[in-house]
Amino acid sequence: MIRDQSVSHPESAVLHFIDNAGIARVKYVPASRLESLSSGGVGLSPIFGVLTTDDTFSAVPGLDPCQGDLRLRPDLAHERVLPGSPTWAWTPVDQYTQQGDPWPGCQRHFLRRMVARAETQGLTFLSAFELEWTAGRSEGQDWQPIHDGPSHGGVLTPVLKDHFAALFSDFATAGISVDHGHAEYGAGxxxxxxxxxxxxxxxxxxxxxxxxxxxxxxxxxxxxxxAPLVTGAVGNGAHAHLSLWREGTSLFAPMGNGAAMHHDGESFLAGILAELPALTAIGSPLRISYERVKPGLWSGAWACWGLENREAALRLEGAQGPNAHKSSNVEWKAVDGAANPYLALGAMIAAGLHGMEHELRLPPPLQGDPSLTGPSEGEPVAKLIPQSIEESTDALGASAPLREALGDLLIDSVIATRRQEATTTASLSREAQIARSRRRY
Incomplete structure (x- = not known):
């Protein structure tokens, strides 16, 4: 086992996992225990598999709230220093049964399985997320944002430059690569x-x-x-990017014969497109998530794909020009900050592999903004992705490809978590939903 050499003599450690509601959960341990815990683990109730945003439990057959235990094993090969806390290490954990088997409800094991499944077909991936967040202060009942625009505004540099400089330094300390940062459209x-x-x-x-x-x-x-929405109409996304490769060739890049992309790349993307209604329950986990994915907000509300089209749920990026063979990737825009990243990437890969297996083909790409199509011009050229948590959860429950990939326990746990979210928030106002989730993500 090779540990991250940037972690030098930590005294304490954060053991980190993300649950099906997208909440980061941690345990703190003395660093002296890390080696033994990597094989023996530390205990956790299996009922955490159906823990919801407000710390209530949903129910799934086989998960007894009073019975059983899991073992959280730190993956020391992925240990990192915790910036600003040099005596602390940070490490993700995998979830195992007490018998030492990978727990079928573990999201990290699921992603690992999907990557391994793709590797049997000679496929590899590069992945990344764009993280949006809202920064501000609570002043009584009011929220004071760190800025009120303009988006990407140079006038904000005096306010933001020291904050971003410190963030970039922290990311470098932790060994995290960052392409860029900026002020976005929403307040704060x-x-x-x-x-x-x-x-x-x-x-x-x-x-x-x-x-x-x-x-x-x-x-x-x-x-x-x-949280998906904190102020105003513009919500926080966590857009997931995925590029697809075989033997050093990008399968999303244009082919020399004039084809838009490699045949297998098209089938992979068509598989994701076919499962978009079900995938929405994974990428948009809260009722308030659906206030974010609306037409006209560049949030990917339309269930289609497009070349550099910000209204499409699947935006094919970097697939034109001289660097397309290096930069081609698909961006799934309808993913927000409450999503579990292991589920999001694993489900994308699972859907894509299903598309390849069945040699699915893509419809024409979205051109322009479907919402601008008026009644006299006919129906919009695309449908909307599910616009409620109930609709997306029903679609996830009906998805045979995702059930096969996730397994019964994991997909049923996700569905149970979403249904509990739907029930709990059914009578809450928009403002109450925002207040409920703002401090938990």
Missing amino acids: QLEVALGPTDPLVAADVFGLARQIIHQRSHADGWQASF
Whole structure:
């Protein structure tokens, strides 16, 4: 076992996992125990598989709230230093049964399985997330954002430059690659685009980056929230990027024969497109998530694909020009900050592999904005993705490809978590939903 050499003599450690509601959960342990825990683990109730946003439990057959135990094993090959806390290490965990078998409800094991399944077909991936969050302060009942625009505004540099400089330094300390950062459209909204890497590492970095941003915001006197909606109409996304490769060739890049992309790349993308209604329950886990994925907000509300089209749920990026053979990737836009990154990437891969197996083909790409099509011009050229948590959860329950990939326990746990979310929030106002989730992500 090779541990991250950037972690030098930690005294304590954060053991980190993300549950099906997208909440980061941790245990703290003395660093002296890490080696033994990597094989023996630390205990956790299996009922955490159906823990919801407000710390109530849903129910799934086989998960007894009073019975059983899991073992959380730190993956020391992916251990990192926790910036700003040099005596602390941070490590993701895998969930095992007491008998030492991978627990079928573990999201990290699921992603690992999907990557391994793809490797049997000679496929590899690079993955990354764009993280958006809202920074501000609570002042009584009011929320004071760190800025009120303009988006990407140079006038905000005096306010934001020291904050971003500290964040970039923290990311570098933790070994996290960052492409860029900026002020986004929403009041107080900020964004960083993380660099591409292996899917398992990308999902780990999603969790660690959020932890770093929370810590740096706290140190600078602010609060950070990755909740899908915090203020106004513009919500926080966590757009998932995936590129597909075989023997060094990008399968999303244009072919020399004039084809838009490789035949297998098209089938892979068509598989994701076919499962978009079910995938929405994974990428948009809260009722308030559906206030974010609306037409006209560049949030991927339309169930289609398009070349560089920000209204399409699946945006094929970097697939034109001289660098397309290096930069081609698909961006799933309808993923927000409450999503579990292991589920999001694993489900994308599972759907794509199903599309390849059945040699699915893509319809024409979205051109323009479907919402601008008037009644006199006929129906919009695309349908909307599910616009409620009930609709997307029903679609997930009906998805045979995703049930086969996730397994009964994991998919039933996700569905139970979503149904509990739907029940709990059915009578809550928009403002109450925002208040409920703002401090939990």
